[in-house]
Amino acid sequence: MTLLRNILIRLLTTAITLFGVAVIVFVVIRVVPGNPIAMMLPPGATDADIERLQAQYGFDKSIFEQFVIWLGGVMQGDFGTSISLRQPVADLVLGRLPATLELSIFALVIAVLIGGALALLGTLYRDTKGEAAVDVSAGMALSVPDFLWGLVLILLFGVLWPVFHISGRISPSLNIDFTTNFYMFESLIRLRFDVWADLVAHMFMPALALAIPLAAIIAQLLKQSLKETMHLDYVTLARTKGYGENHVITREALPNAILPTLTLVGVQFTFLIGGTVIIERLFSYEGLGNMAIDAVINRDLPLIQGIVILFALLFTLVNLVVDMLYVVLNPKLRHA
């Protein structure tokens, strides 16, 4: 009963959030200077041509009228037509979404693996030079933003020691027809490991660039909560039972120490998704972020709206998943 109510409240707040985002984006991109029609017209177009096109896209109406018309379409699943690409926005955006999702999740996995391993090592070697080494590397990783890491990686593994692909999502020479846009997922299911390896070779550097700052945050925070947990009585009690340091850290301390980190990872993961916009551009990766930049350059208003709404939806979903995980991992919240 309460669960159902919580879900309903959650859905309602999500809807309100998305509506707010839609209003803000809709108004802002129409108020800032720059005319989408002007971008489309060949030199020497007459005023009559401009007016005709403006009417065709509905830009002659007031912003409020335009919003009501657009919202009416959205309610029926129609997000309008892209001005620059001349295709339905919904198709374009949903076609690109899997590429960005795969990149973000791959980056998240790398960040959790690296950050988690560093945190555990730092705890195992706490108060020694080992922990200092973890702190120093985390500090360095954090003080450089993700796009600069991208450039560094391109220089290292694309130019000096070219082991990874520096642009695109997949090698064009590969002979495979995908039925979905989840290339990684699909290639694994179809057991095309050659294709999967090629995808990883493309995705690894942008994912790593996105992952490095997040890995540093995870390493720092998780190590801190682990170290605090290691002083607690139940950890001491486990030691007296004959358990060694590794067991004590991973089995006794970790399940409790992970909770604050989980909340932070949720928030940081949305930043990571935001970071894909620049990283995808840097690595010419065919995802939503890359499309967003093109849409802004071309002042493709319907496409910008669609992409922003989708990003907002992603963010709220990530927060929802984190909240649910939190309840699963913390027994105290289960019956509340």
Next chain:
Amino acid sequence: MSGYLSIRNLTVRLKGGAMILRDVSLTVRAGQVHGLVGESGAGKSMIGKAVLGTLPRALEVVSGQIILDGTDLQTLDPKERRRRIGASAALIPQDPLTALNPSKRIGPQITRRLVDILGWPKIAAEARALELLEEVHIPDPARVMRSYPHELSGGMRQRILIASAFAAEPKLIIADEPTTALDVTVQKQILRLISEMQSRHDTALLFVTHDLGVVSKVCDTLSVLYAGKVVEEANMHRFFMRPIHPYSAALLAATPTYTDPTGSLTPVPQTVIDGVEREVAEHDMRAAP
């Protein structure tokens, strides 16, 4: 005089700093209860931690022997030492609210070590846990085994920790102020329970407390600790009749009597404290190279 646990001239200090334990010697005989009393900061808990190998990292054992069942623990490598303590000794901790892992159910917290460390079959370990929970008078033990710590009261949790301590039939139990964190009404029950379990399982018990009243109820012998130094080791009867050390006598005199509610509290006189401080200083002078 040898015992099941025998500590010989144990000296512990802060790495490169202050002395925590000064030349401590004490003996806990098989099946007997040895009280360890002293004020806060006297180093009572540190003795228990030194035996169990859970001293804080900032401390180091400078010298001395900790002989458990005939073997000096200091000579063993860490892994063997851990295994031996896990198999033959157990801790009843001070604060039942923080001594159970909040993310695990009670059952596994009792049974896992039997399976992991001592190699019991899982079914045997679970049967043993149920039996022990019944022994410590927990109603509906099967349900408690499935509960999380936060669903149980402090008294219940302390009973669980006592049951857990006796799970592997250890020959030595170290109880570190096991009633300090509990309500006064629960304290008595828990004290009686520890006493009952100790005599039924014929375990040696090192009972760390600051409460002489508690010591008089459960202990056979005791040591009085001041500033990390044992000032008196005695059997109970002799101690309460005729304490030898002036500090012990002052400590006894300072114990409040509940029969006289108007009686004022007697502090340990400053002259006694000066005397015992002088002894500690003299000891440090002799120990210095």
